[in-house]
Amino acid sequence: MTTGTGHLAIDGLGKHYGGDTFAMRDVTLEVSPGEAIAVVGASGCGKSTLLRLVAGFETPTEGRVLLDGRPVTGPGPDRGVVFQDYGLFPWLSVRENIAYGLRERGVHRREALRQATEHAELVGLGRFVDAYPHTLSGGMQQRVGIARVLALHPSVLLMDEPLGALDALTRRQMQDELVAIRRRVGTTLVLVTHSIEEAVYLADRVVVMAGGASHGVPGQVSAVVPVDLGDRRDTAAPDFQGLAQQIGDHVHSPLPEQEDAA
Numbered sequence: 001m002t003t004g005t006g007h008l009a010i011d012g013l014g015k016h017y018g019g020d021t022f023a024m025r026d027v028t029l030e031v032s033p034g035e036a037i038a039v040v041g042a043s044g045c046g047k048s049t050l051l052r053l054v055a056g057f058e059t060p061t062e063g064r065v066l067l068d069g070r071p072v073t074g075p076g077p078d079r080g081v082v083f084q085d086y087g088l089f090p091w092l093s094v095r096e097n098i099a100y101g102l103r104e105r106g107v108h109r110r111e112a113l114r115q116a117t118e119h120a121e122l123v124g125l126g127r128f129v130d131a132y133p134h135t136l137s138g139g140m141q142q143r144v145g146i147a148r149v150l151a152l153h154p155s156v157l158l159m160d161e162p163l164g165a166l167d168a169l170t171r172r173q174m175q176d177e178l179v180a181i182r183r184r185v186g187t188t189l190v191l192v193t194h195s196i197e198e199a200v201y202l203a204d205r206v207v208v209m210a211g212g213a214s215h216g217v218p219g220q221v222s223a224v225v226p227v228d229l230g231d232r233r234d235t236a237a238p239d240f241q242g243l244a245q246q247i248g249d250h251v252h253s254p255l256p257e258q259e260d261a262a
C-alpha cells in the first residue's frame with residue numbers, strides 16, 4: 001500500500017541555527033519499516049527540529065537522513081506530515097479535502113474522489129464524506145488530516161503533536177484510532193509528543209531527547225526505550241505504568257553537559 005518500505009536511517013544529524021542556537025546534534029537512529037517510534041523530551045530539546053529535518057522542510061547542518069537508502073534533500077511524497085493544526089480547506093468537503101493532494105498529483109477527479117472515499121472510510125468517516133470541516137469535531141477534523149496524508153501512500157508518516165489540540169477524552173479515542181489505522185496501513189511512524197503515556201501507548205520504541213539550545217547544550221538522544229507490551233496496551237497496568245515512569249525519569253534527567261553548565 002505504501003510507496004516504499006519506509007526504512008529510515010538518521011545518521012549524525014545536527015541543526016545549528018546560528019549563534020548559540022544549536023538545536024540538535026549527533027542524532028543517530030534507525031527506524032525499521034513499519035516500526036512506530038515516539039519522540040519525547042522537555043520543551044526545546046529539538047523534537048520538532050528532528051521531525052522537520054526528516055520531513056525535508058529544513059536542511060541539516062550536520063549528518064544526513066536516508067529513506068530507503070536515498071538521502072532526504074527536501075520534502076517528498078514518500079513522507080506524509082501531520083501537524084497539530086489540521087490545515088483543512090474550509091471550503092472543501094471531507095472527500096474533497098482528502099482528494100486534494102491526489103488531484104495535485106494529477107489523479108483524475110473521479111478516481112481521486114473514489115480513493116478519498118476509501119480513505120475517509122479507513123479513518124471511520126465514511127458517513128461524513130460530504131460534510132464540511134467546520135461541522136466536525138476536532139477529533140474528526142484530525143482524522144481528515146490523517147486520511148488526506150495516507151491517501152498519498154507515504155512510506156513514512158511523520159506526526160508532530162497530532163493530538164495536542166484535542167480534549168482528553170477525544171485524545172484517548174484518537175490514540176485508539178491511530179493504533180487501528182497503523183494496523184491497517186503498516187506505515188513507518190515517527191510521532192513527536194509531549195505525552196509519555198501516549199508514547200508508550202502507541203510506539204514500538206520511545207526515543208527520549210534531552211538538552212536543547214535554551215540549556216546551552218544541543219538537543220540529543222538521551223535514551224531509546226523499547227516498548228515490549230504487546231498489541232493491546234492497558235495504561236493502568238503496572239508494567240505500562242512502570243515503563244512510563246522509567247521514561248519519565250529519563251526525560252527529567254539532565255545530560256552530563258547540562259549539569260556541568262549549571
Ligand SMILES: Nc1ncnc2c1ncn2[C@@H]1O[C@H](COP(=O)(O)OP(=O)(O)OP(=O)(O)O)[C@@H](O)[C@H]1O
Nearest residue numbers: 017021023042043044045046047048049050213214
Ligand atoms: N527556525 C529557528 N530559528 C532559530 N532557532 C530555532 C528555530 N526553530 C527552532 N529553534 C530553536 O531550536 C530549539 C529546538 O526547538 P524545537 O522546536 O525543535 O524543540 P521541541 O523539542 O520541539 O520543543 P517543543 O516541545 O516546545 O515543541 C529551541 O531552542 C528553539 O528555540
